[in-house]
Amino acid sequence: MRPPERPDERTRQAMQWVLLATLPGIAVLLWLQGWAILINLLLAGGTALAAEALALGLRRRPVAPALMDGSALVSATLLAIALPPYCPWWLTVTASASALLFGKHLYGGLGKNPFNPAMLGYALVLVTFPGPMTHWSINHGMDLLGGLQSVFGIHLAGQPDAWATATALDALRINKSLTLDELFTSNPAFGHFGGKGSEWLNLAFLAGGAFLLRQKVFSWHAPLGMLGSLFVLSLLCWNGSGSDSHGSPLFHLLSGATMLGAFFIVTEPVSGARSPRARLLFGIGAGSLTYMIRTWGGYPDGVAFAVLLMNLAVPSLERLAARRVEEPTA
Structure with a gap:
């Protein structure tokens, strides 16, 4: 008879499944x-493992078992996916180290963090370094040499100085005069239904989810709640293709980090x-x-801030859910 699975084994297996599910994206x-x-994955992953080992060493905890559970690599992977491509190396390192040190070990390590570590690291660099965090590259960007030169700040002759573009969410947020049809026709950031490229990316993370x-x-509750509320709100506030339209439900489902957030972020079991x-x-x-953040806030995509705010509300949500369960039926 197979012995009962230990909690660390269940954690390691779950982390392996999550890493595998990110491969389509x-x-x-x-x-x-x-x-x-x-490049982002290597920088974020290496920094996360180093920060994990440093924190465990300072806390006089066993290092090897914690490094093998996969939680640090999952946080680093999600963070690397969320960061802008070819962002400066120090931005990725700062975000990854902050996620592990301030989002995880500051509160006691695995299983005790009240905030999603990856989103905490992302939000910290977004607020601290807004410039580099808004530089998104055009699709089908640089080769390996050009990418390394850009990430590590090595500017050689022939290397393009400008290769960034606004995302579809950002272009829609600042639009004041063009209709949605005109935006989709004239702006290269727009695809068929959502952001160009991000349509396929969201479908890939949907498949992974x-x-x-x-x-x-994880269960279906959190993903369905996020996608359902995003769909309903965008449907209620959709004003067709007018210049004051905030985008269709399909646009919001297939743009930005929607599917990444629904299946890989809000499902984080600890926070x-x-x-x-x-x-x-x-x-x-x-x-x-x-x-609400996408439409009326100051940032084009609000998944990170939305999740962190909801992390604060978890105790209240648990009490509210328990109270409804305990109420006697008529």
């Missing part, structure tokens, strides 16, 4: 951005809600805040 990013995603659901890594009802409420809140 990473493949699409590799196709769209060239070597950008691999469906795989995780099948493996029962998220525990009970099914609370998970559903958590997802609804994250989707609603994402839409």
Whole structure:
């Protein structure tokens, strides 16, 4: 008879499934951005493992078992995917180290963090270094040599100085005069239904999320809550193709970090809600805040801030869900 699976074994297996589920999205990013995603992954992953080892050493905890559980690599992978391609190396290093040190070990390590570490690292560099965080490269960007030169600040003759473009969400947010039809026709950031390239990217993360659901890594409550609330709000506020339109439901589902957030961020088991009802409420809140930040806030995509705000609300959500369960039926 097989011995019972230890908690660290279950954690390691879940982290392995999550890393495997990111591969379709990473493949699409590799196709769209060239070597950008691999450079970001190596920088973020190496920094996360080093920060994890440093923190564990300072806390006099065993280093090897913690490095093998995969949690640091998952946070680093999600962070690398979320960061702009070819952002400066120090930005990736800062974000990854902050995610592990301030988002995880500051609160006692694995299983004790009240905030999503990857989103905390992302939000920190977004607020601190807004300039580099808004430079998104054009699709099918540089080769490996050009990417390394850009990331490490080596400017050689023949290297382009300007290769950044606004995202579809950013272009829609600042639009004042063009109709949606005109934006989709004239702006290279727009694809058929959402952001150009991000349509395929969101579908890839949707496929990865469906795989995780099948493996029962998490339940359907938080993803459905986020996608459902984002769909309903964008439908209610959609004003057709007029210049004051905030985009269709399909546009919001297939742009930005929607599917990454729904299946890889709001489902984080430690900083998220525990009970099914609370998970559903958590997802609804994250989707609603994402839409509000995208539409009326100062940032084009609000997934990170939405998740961090909902992390603060988890205790209240758990109490609310428990109270509804305990109420006697008529």
